Amino acid sequence: MIGICMESDSYFLWGKIMKRMYGLIAILITFLAVAFFTENREQEADKKVPQVGVLTLMHHPALDEIYRGFKAELKEAGYIDGKNIKIDYQNANNDQSNLRTMATKLTDEQSKVLVGITTPAAQALANSTSKTPIVLGAVTNPKASGLVKNERHPESNVTGVSDAAPIKQQLDLIKEFMPNLKTLGVIYTSSDSSAVSGFHEIEQECKRRKINLKVFSIANSNDLNQVSEQMFRQVDAAIVPTDNTIAGAMETLVKNGNAAKKPIFPAAATMVKQGGLATYSVNQYKLGQMTGKMTIAILKGKRVSSLPVERVQKGEPVVNLKEAKELNLQAPQRFLKECQRNGVVYR
The missing domain is CATH 3.40.50.2300 (Response regulator)
Known part of the structure; x- marks a missing residue:
């Protein structure tokens, strides 16, 4: 009788263990199925x-x-x-x-x-x-x-x-700020096709207007400090075409321009905010x-x-009055009113 009871208990315990295992297997299968269908749904959603x-x-x-x-x-x-x-x-x-x-x-x-x-x-x-x-x-x-x-x-x-920057508007503006301008400097990155294209347009327009233009180019931002120092010793003002390298190192150009008390007329409004004097900028x-x-x-x-x-056919007027004060320059009233009415004034 004792042997029969022990055998019954063993079967009972074994049954409980197997039942738990089946339960765990069922839970695992359910989890994997949910994960599989969820991943599929996410993949389908990504495709859509x-x-x-x-x-x-x-x-x-x-x-x-x-x-x-x-x-x-x-x-x-x-x-x-x-x-x-x-x-x-x-x-x-x-x-x-x-x-x-x-x-x-x-x-x-x-x-x-x-x-x-x-x-x-x-x-x-x-x-x-x-x-x-x-x-x-x-x-x-x-x-x-x-x-x-x-x-x-x-x-x-x-x-x-x-x-493309409105070069004609920008050159008109430079002459308005500086009617006695003798030499304008242009600085651009020779490896940037947009900058090269902008430079050529500036060059052609200056020839047409009989503006004396001195040309300075850099290969990369490491050249900007030395080349711009040299430029500002030879020119009355500088113009910058659309140029990502110079835009990314505008602080260097502004530092040297301010040290020489020479204004910078850049292509973009954000470059005026960083210390350029003024421009007509594509927004x-x-x-x-x-x-x-x-x-x-x-x-x-x-x-x-x-x-x-x-x-964009026309640029928007932008002026930095803080920079004008730094350089002891007066913003033309006509341009200042235009900036106040339709553009941006940085103070």
């Missing part, structure tokens, strides 16, 4: 949410304003990053090899639209794909940069927005909004060929 890849050369205030305007325009149209759209933003930190790697990454991720902020970023994207639509988010001369052949009727996968935030509008049009099914390259 379009991705926009954004590539920029570097950080500086003007480029950051373009990206800010771009995101704001998408949000205004109902495209919320992380909800119904994914924005993959890549910053190359002014490194050409980073541009190539990041452009390939964005292309391989099968972004529905690619956005290139600056000429080098747009060129890197164009070299990585001939199929995915590319929107230029501020490229000074898309045709000269080899990005489009026909700005009115794009024939490839590239269109976008040009940030960087609005450029971003224009880039956003074009991206939205493509997301909604518009073909690149139906979207001509867009340009």
Whole structure:
């Protein structure tokens, strides 16, 4: 009898152990099934949410304003990053090899639209794909940069927005500030195609106006201190075309200009805020909004060929009164009133 009871107890305990094991196995199977279906649902959701890849050369205030305007325009149209759209933003930190790697990454991720902020970023994207639509988010001369052949009727996968500075307005402004100007200096980065394009336009316009122009170029930001010191010893004022390298090192240029008591007339409003004297600037935030509008049009099914390259025809007046005081210069009343009415006054 004792043997029978012990055997019954063993079967009973073994049954309880097996029951628990089956329970644990059932829980594990349920957990794995839930995880599997959740992952599948997330993957399906990711497939449905379009991705926009954004590539920029570097950080500086003007480029950051373009990206800010771009995101704001998408949000205004109902495209919320992380909800119904994914924005993959890549910053190359002014490194050409980073541009190539990041452009390939964005292309391989099968972004529905690619956005290139600056000429080098747009060129890197164009070299990585001939199929995915590319929107230029501020490229000074898309045709000269080899990005489009026909700005009115794009024939490839590239269109976008040009940030070409209003050079004629800027030169008129310099003469208004400095009617007795004898020599104007221009400084630009020789490796930046946008800066080179802007320099050539300044050169041609100065020849037409018979303005004595002295030319100074840098290879990179390390050259700016020495070259700008040399420039300010030889000129009465300096003009800067659209130039990302100089925009990113504006403090150095301003330091040397102030030391020599010579004004700087830069291309962008953000560079005036950093210590330039005045300009007629293409609004960087609005450029971003224009880039956003074009991206939205493509997301909604518009073909690149139906979207001509867009340009801002007139610049907005900007003046830095603190800088004018530093240089003992008086802002022309006409221009100051225009800034107060339709532009920006930094004090």
